[in-house]
Amino acid sequence: MNNNVISPERENRKFLNKLETMNIDVHACYQCGRCSSGCPVSDFFDLKVMEVVRLASYGMEDILLKSNTIWLCASCETCATRCPNDIEIASLMDVLRSLALKKGITPAQPRIPIFHQSMLDSIKRWGRAYEVGMIVGYKFRSGDYLGDMKLGMDMFKKGKLNILPHSIKEKAEIKEIFSGKGKEYDR
């Protein structure tokens, strides 16, 4: 099959149902392009925002989950705010990212999900984001040891980075959230 062919994948009901339950009405898109023209990160995307929406309505999740667009989207919500058809485009990006992670698809921008994971690990452990732990975790996993070295030192010297984490009392409640509370119904 030619990978460049774009056509509706009728088989992909699961993906489209998921969007439906999240009230993300991708079929309402008439390709006006307001989302793409207002997107601040668009220059760095491989798929334009309007293309993401159209491919989603065709159920073509494979192309979407492998794209760098889903990881480079900064969640600024400019697209969804301006969409004349009220399509929740930023939520669509959220769905695509979490689907890509659940399906174990190699992310086109690996450092970004590593950053998110480092942040979530920190919250899971302490109940709050512990910046130093998060940065160290990110550096180790991403192999990006040297990036922002000077910035990190400057911030440290200015007393902006707390050396020790602050832990909340009811960590059990946070553990429960991370252990998948609510997921038992596969929602």
Added chain:
Amino acid sequence: MRLSYYPGCSLHGTAQDYDLSVQEICKKLGIDLVELQDWNCCGASSAHMTDHEIGMRLPIRNLMIAQETGQDILVPCAACFQRLCAADKAIKKNPEYWDIKNYNNETKIIHISTLLSQPDILERIATLTSRPLQDLKIACYYGCLSLRHPKITGAVNPEMPETLENIARAVGAEPVMWSHRTECCSGSLTMARPDIAEKLVGDIAAAAARAGANAMVTDCPMCQANVESRQADSAGGQKPLPVFFATELIAAALSGDYPKKQQKVHLVSPDVLTNIFVQSHATREGAA
């Protein structure tokens, strides 16, 4: 006025000075803040970007603690504000889904600039200002999350907000008209893709400078850190602009002082503000 206070992780970390200035000015303005007991991280933005359930349940826990107090919640961080609002909407729409039995629909989640730009509070700020910040031509920078998505934040005018301009005027600064007030600085990408952050921040700072601004003011800790740090990096011709917190400006104007300790936290020189106070000391000494 008595409010629950949700500082969020940034205000207990890289933006500690924001926390202090919020508390300082609220005290002076007669707003009583009670920090939420045992609050947890709202998860912004990593949680909602990768896992819907965790992204909602983290802020929901905070809302459930807050509703015990019966007070509205003040949130200085734009990202936390947006997540708490999103959780609030989600529980109201479908409490059973989120395993919530009793939820008080009355609790309001208030972002700091919305609170401070209420007419009576603006008036109080103006009256209490002991040193107007004249000479400060300021670009008010909102960024994303206190405004968007308006369905979540309830922002009345997400493309043309005015809260920061009104606050700037109340302390005697001069807000400039400029193009990038609500553009994204890509704070959520800044660590993994600093190149993108530099591009976006560079555009924002250049737009502010073009409009004649000598400083910027914001109400988002992510924007403050990102716009100062990524400008300092880019070193491309133009002089970097310091980014102040709205509450930092109010604290300085009210107290008539801009302490060394506060000057020190900036990654870009805050001299444009410092000089206002140096001048005022010099004039006073000259007069004496």
